[in-house]
Amino acid sequence: MGGMTVLHGRRPDEGPAPHLGPHRTIAVLSDVHANVPALTAVLAEPEVAAADRIVFLGDLTWGPEPHETIAMVRALGERATCVRGNADRAVLDYARTDRVPERPRDTWMPARHTAADLDFVAAFHFTVVAEIDGLGAVRFCHGSPRSDTEAITPATAEERFVTLMAGVPEAILVSGHTHLQFDRAVGTDWRSVNPGSVGLPFHDGEPGVAMWALLGPGVHLRRTAYDAAEAVERAYAAADPSADRMKELLLTPPTVAEIVAHAEARVFSD
Template sequence: MTVALISDVHANKPALGAVMDDLPDVNGYVHAGDAVGYNPYPQDCVDALRELGAVNVQGNHDRAVAGDASFGFHSTAGRAVEWTERHVNGETLDWLGALPQERETVFGDTRVKIVHGAPGAPDRYTYPRDFAPSLLRDEDVLVMGHTHVQGKEEYDKGVVVNPGGVGQPRDGDPRAAYALLDEETGEVELHRVEYPVEEVQDEIRRAGLPESLAERLEEGR
């Protein structure tokens, strides 16, 4: 069976919907943090992830919206955090605040560890160029997010993968990113899918969020 690996949904409902529509039949969902932030559908996206029963970890935007301001956001991201706080309900704030920063689970024969930034360092940006076998411990697959840059590396010890940003890709490809894990073999495939970027841009502007958040979506940055 197959498991869907996603990360950094960032309140982008159309992008998440496109990924869900593109998936084959899957046996589970992993989300490596940042359900909210930047985009204008935070409540919808949290509701969707909870309904899917996804194995979630907490991203820095999730933590900030829940009330922890320890991560140093630039002004644009900070404005989106403040906007998001006003547009989700109390139950969602509690849920975001209670998410763990790391999780381990097993799918079939495959041991999976999920973090946002890096093991033991949830806010560290770990780009594909930084992947190394030393990131792996006992797990077969390490799933990371935070950079919004899709990539994977296979080692004798296992696989390190960032499925990429669903809601705000930053690798020059504006399509929503995700990955698929074969739970029997531990193999990981990377995928991209188009979604209606203009629809999200229009809603960003209607919501009064910063214009730069709309512009970057069409550029994948």
């Protein structure tokens, strides 16, 4: 975390975080990673279908079927609000800046987005705030309120949480990025929530689950069963250069302990 750390926060051309609401319930879906079977299963959940709003917490399209994923989110209309993740930022960087590709997927991915898809991703917010019945004002981001690459886990120390929440008035932070599902109190002042990942959840237990959360009037962590083998097949059918890696993560996901140790050692991970 030294002086060399680059914080990827709000862009210079972005205004303050949009304030949304009030809402009875909000469904929170994070880190879809263009896993269409998983997203289809979660969107079919009655609680998601009935929610006032669906907030996507970033890393929406970095996966095997970006265009199809965007079409599904567009179909939700104004009910969908998207937060920008580090992978969404990377898509735009590789497509529209001189960022140098490092892996085969870095050039493959932008080509799977149409110009309209890229415009859609470019409109994602760095962070948003929503009023929710029973919870009040809730801050949503991908990594943390200061960087889309900051990893918050169930073991994140209160000292770091104080720093990353500096200047943030909301007491409840909902973030993604680590693909870990949790809901915890941090000290006496904050509540840290991660809905887990829809498309590539890291967890203990059997594969074939998509993770998300329902907010209002409390915090409700949810899991939806789906056919992970189908997701693997679709990754290979799409000729995704990272299909082998996706198969590994979907069928033999890393444990919670492994991810916590890795994330807390690095703090910022792109």
